[in-house]
Amino acid sequence: DAGVTQSPTHLIKTRGQQVTLRCSPKSGHDTVSWYQQALGQGPQFIFQYYEEEERQRGNFPDRFSGHQFPNYSSELNVNALLLGDSALYLCASTGSNEKLFFGSGTQLSVL
Amino acid sequence: SQQGEEDPQALSIQEGENATMNCSYKTSINNLQWYRQNSGRGLVHLILIRSNEREKHSGRLRVTLDTSKKSSSLLITASRAADTASYFCATLTGANNLFFGTGTRLTVIP
Numbered sequence: 001d002a003g004v005t006q007s008p009t010h011l012i013k014t015r016g017q018q019v020t021l022r023c024s025p026k027s028g029h030d031t032v033s034w035y036q037q038a039l040g041q042g043p044q045f046i047f048q049y050y051e052e053e054e055r056q057r058g059n060f061p062d063r064f065s066g067h068q069f070p071n072y073s074s075e076l077n078v079n080a081l082l083l084g085d086s087a088l089y090l091c092a093s094t095g096s097n098e099k100l101f102f103g104s105g106t107q108l109s110v111l
Numbered sequence: 112s113q114q115g116e117e118d119p120q121a122l123s124i125q126e127g128e129n130a131t132m133n134c135s136y137k138t139s140i141n142n143l144q145w146y147r148q149n150s151g152r153g154l155v156h157l158i159l160i161r162s163n164e165r166e167k168h169s170g171r172l173r174v175t176l177d178t179s180k181k182s183s184s185l186l187i188t189a190s191r192a193a194d195t196a197s198y199f200c201a202t203l204t205g206a207n208n209l210f211f212g213t214g215t216r217l218t219v220i221p
């Protein structure tokens with residue numbers, strides 16, 4: 001039973017570019033949440049997707065957008081990258097209980 | 112912004128000793144969860160305590176919750192070098208989202 005998988009593992013972009021990160025949830029999970037974790041900080045909630053719709057959103061600008069597909073996989077898109085967007089991006093899935101299962105993350109570096 | 116705040120920010124102990132980490136949060140919660148993170152990778156769920164519970168155990172872990180003080184503590188007994196990691200508390204609110212604290216970095220010296 002595969003857990004949460006994220007791709008790519010590492011990514012290097014330059015300011016102003018756009019990036020797409022991908023996540024496949026744990027089998028049987030229908031809800032996907034995305035978090036941003038800056039170095040030395042706790043994960044910050046970006047948004048949550050359920051039934052292909054954004055259900056909740058944290059305090060992030062519209063440059064951050066997402067999508068959930070019918071198979072429950074999800075994408076996180078960030079436009080017009082800033083240096084401050086450099087962080088570990090974590091995807092987490094959940095099913096009927098309230099526990100989150102996390103992927104290993106995508107380390108994004110913006111130069 | 113972070114919902115919770117862990118204390119201390121860093122903790123260094125000898126193998127075999129107990130480690131205690133504290134978490135304070137700001138708003139009403141449905142439950143509080145503790146997660147562990149190794150080397151900046153994915154987080155692993157450790158234990159969940161509901162707002163109507165005061166104490167919970169899981170193996171070497173003991174969690175307490177005081178909703179009147181909006182605080183929780185995580186005790187790891189008989190620590191091992193493999194317990195070295197960052198530990199985060201996370202609160203589940205009515206909006207059904209988990210908000211994480213700032214974390215405690217635990218180092219267990221062999």
